[in-house]
Amino acid sequence: MLEPGRTIGILGVGQLGRMLASAAAKLGFKVAVYGPEVEKSPAGQFATIRVDGAYEDAAAVEAFARGCDVVTYEFENVPASTAAAVTKAGVELRPNARALEASQERVREKNLFRKLKIGTVDFWPIADARDLAKALPKAGPSILKTCRFGYDGKGQARLQGDEDPEAVLAELGGGPWILEAMARFEREVSLVAARSVHGEIAYFDLCENQHKHGILARSVIPAEASASVKEQAREAVRKVLEHLDYIGVLTVEFFDCDGTLLANEMAPRVHNSGHHTLEACSVSQFEQQIRAVAGWPLRDAETVRPMEMLNLIGEEIEAWDELAADPEVDLTLYGKREARPGRKMGHAVRPWRK
Amino acid sequence: MLEPGRTIGILGVGQLGRMLASAAAKLGFKVAVYGPEVEKSPAGQFATIRVDGAYEDAAAVEAFARGCDVVTYEFENVPASTAAAVTKAGVELRPNARALEASQERVREKNLFRKLKIGTVDFWPIADARDLAKALPKAGPSILKTCRFGYDGKGQARLQGDEDPEAVLAELGGGPWILEAMARFEREVSLVAARSVHGEIAYFDLCENQHKHGILARSVIPAEASASVKEQAREAVRKVLEHLDYIGVLTVEFFDCDGTLLANEMAPRVHNSGHHTLEACSVSQFEQQIRAVAGWPLRDAETVRPMEMLNLIGEEIEAWDELAADPEVDLTLYGKREARPGRKMGHAVRPWRK
Numbered sequence: 001m002l003e004p005g006r007t008i009g010i011l012g013v014g015q016l017g018r019m020l021a022s023a024a025a026k027l028g029f030k031v032a033v034y035g036p037e038v039e040k041s042p043a044g045q046f047a048t049i050r051v052d053g054a055y056e057d058a059a060a061v062e063a064f065a066r067g068c069d070v071v072t073y074e075f076e077n078v079p080a081s082t083a084a085a086v087t088k089a090g091v092e093l094r095p096n097a098r099a100l101e102a103s104q105e106r107v108r109e110k111n112l113f114r115k116l117k118i119g120t121v122d123f124w125p126i127a128d129a130r131d132l133a134k135a136l137p138k139a140g141p142s143i144l145k146t147c148r149f150g151y152d153g154k155g156q157a158r159l160q161g162d163e164d165p166e167a168v169l170a171e172l173g174g175g176p177w178i179l180e181a182m183a184r185f186e187r188e189v190s191l192v193a194a195r196s197v198h199g200e201i202a203y204f205d206l207c208e209n210q211h212k213h214g215i216l217a218r219s220v221i222p223a224e225a226s227a228s229v230k231e232q233a234r235e236a237v238r239k240v241l242e243h244l245d246y247i248g249v250l251t252v253e254f255f256d257c258d259g260t261l262l263a264n265e266m267a268p269r270v271h272n273s274g275h276h277t278l279e280a281c282s283v284s285q286f287e288q289q290i291r292a293v294a295g296w297p298l299r300d301a302e303t304v305r306p307m308e309m310l311n312l313i314g315e316e317i318e319a320w321d322e323l324a325a326d327p328e329v330d331l332t333l334y335g336k337r338e339a340r341p342g343r344k345m346g347h348a349v350r351p352w353r354k
Numbered sequence: 355m356l357e358p359g360r361t362i363g364i365l366g367v368g369q370l371g372r373m374l375a376s377a378a379a380k381l382g383f384k385v386a387v388y389g390p391e392v393e394k395s396p397a398g399q400f401a402t403i404r405v406d407g408a409y410e411d412a413a414a415v416e417a418f419a420r421g422c423d424v425v426t427y428e429f430e431n432v433p434a435s436t437a438a439a440v441t442k443a444g445v446e447l448r449p450n451a452r453a454l455e456a457s458q459e460r461v462r463e464k465n466l467f468r469k470l471k472i473g474t475v476d477f478w479p480i481a482d483a484r485d486l487a488k489a490l491p492k493a494g495p496s497i498l499k500t501c502r503f504g505y506d507g508k509g510q511a512r513l514q515g516d517e518d519p520e521a522v523l524a525e526l527g528g529g530p531w532i533l534e535a536m537a538r539f540e541r542e543v544s545l546v547a548a549r550s551v552h553g554e555i556a557y558f559d560l561c562e563n564q565h566k567h568g569i570l571a572r573s574v575i576p577a578e579a580s581a582s583v584k585e586q587a588r589e590a591v592r593k594v595l596e597h598l599d600y601i602g603v604l605t606v607e608f609f610d611c612d613g614t615l616l617a618n619e620m621a622p623r624v625h626n627s628g629h630h631t632l633e634a635c636s637v638s639q640f641e642q643q644i645r646a647v648a649g650w651p652l653r654d655a656e657t658v659r660p661m662e663m664l665n666l667i668g669e670e671i672e673a674w675d676e677l678a679a680d681p682e683v684d685l686t687l688y689g690k691r692e693a694r695p696g697r698k699m700g701h702a703v704r705p706w707r708k
Binding site: 004005018026028029031047297305320331333337346 | 355358359372375376379380381382383384385399400401402636637645650651653654658659674675678679681684685686687688689691700
């Protein structure tokens, strides 16, 4: 168990890092944050130590890691060389580099699901227009995604099956790609869970999520779900956690197709659909992550008060004063200066009644 | 309403400042902390801006305040000259200087209670041994306290009434003093409440407190109490808040003498007996304080889950690993390096069942 007073390093400077910093503060740790423009960043504003640098600068990351007792991250696009730099400094990266590799490339991610016998949609790796021309007729209505660096609906295109492969790839850019059959799902759910250094797993309740323009808009904890659906989700998450010898919080998003779950994607970190664990649960996803990476035991992640969370995207933040005045709303704002379209600026949590 | 992204200044570097910083982070503010050895202090470790300086250095405080949009404090012994320096910088101090004056000197505090017709114990201002010689026979079993700078039982002596006045004052030191008749109380309770810029008041539930060696050891929210006791506490707190045109969180501690409350002392700030509002209530005392000083509306301060809080004093912190492993315990550690005797190192909160 890492002693209070030790330093937890975080790669990444956004709102997840900010909320992780508060959780680390609660448990008596110091927090060092690494990333570009760290000083004015959401996480940097509340870090004990701020180190400005590029994620690709292995030497700088190695020096940063030497000042930490353990290192974690708040986004999955940490380059492999960066993960290696932490290890080179003699410091543990939690979750480990395998978790990063598995989740930052969509084909690898889907192959892992398949290998672990976790249901997923049909998919085709796409290296060029020839691959796409072959796959499209089989796939029919489908989604073409870049294998890397897509998030919040970016790097995606919906296809009917009759498009011109060359034109589609040129427009989307940034290959290689993956073509995914469109799931006929009723709803989307996600499961956030943590695994400790001793292999103990604590699951939050399933969340039901609604997206708008590819970005999470609303999430409810707990999702209404049958015992079978809950069990499928836990089973899938458990398999991934154990296969990767994972330490920390993992999130898997699923399509719920009439009671059968298909894994859509996973994130090796605290997740937007788990923000309301702070208000709803006996412990938050942020504290579980700090506990796990610090080698502490996890807490039970019981839902005490059902809650819904609404993301505040872009100019939706302009209603902050109305939300602040709503007696039902628990408001969290991320300290970002510019409300660019599609940018997550904060979230509002309120009690959820059926 | 102060806009998110603005800077809230805090005078004081301890655990209260640390928890206030987390609450400010949640609401999208920056936090500037001022005090001695700020860099490694509990609050400084998680502040956006850290300014090292003495509380008596009016010029430095004025410069600090110029960088803030509003200034608050986490301890009541802020010198009057320091409060004036904030005002001189053209920045609002919340709660105001009158709240500081009223609560940092025990005779003034008791006189205010008396003036507002809030029940309190009999008391005698003591300037010298002659005063004490006159008061002691009237008081009988009593407590002699320094008027300023006492906390956690420091600067106090219990008297039977037959002591030698000269010797007692020489031993206690640091006059002037106040002699307080010993209340025959059943228990101690406290009420934490906040008042907004618009005069709106939100009360937390009454807490029941147990002290050990003059230091708070345990607090339960909500205290079991009759409607009359609850009403007496609210009425007392309301009178003080309104009389002082107070903005922020105020705490009043009472002796419960068989259903009659006597005000013991007040603190113009978030309070140790309100820490478990974070786990127990729909909003924490820390968020209420940030909301109030930022000119935001307050939230309802309803108890959602009854909780007890145990302070971790001095070497009690050595059991941190057992507490971290207790599935019922919500642990908060303050990031202090040295566990000196009597020093508050953290607290443990757990569900309270009768």
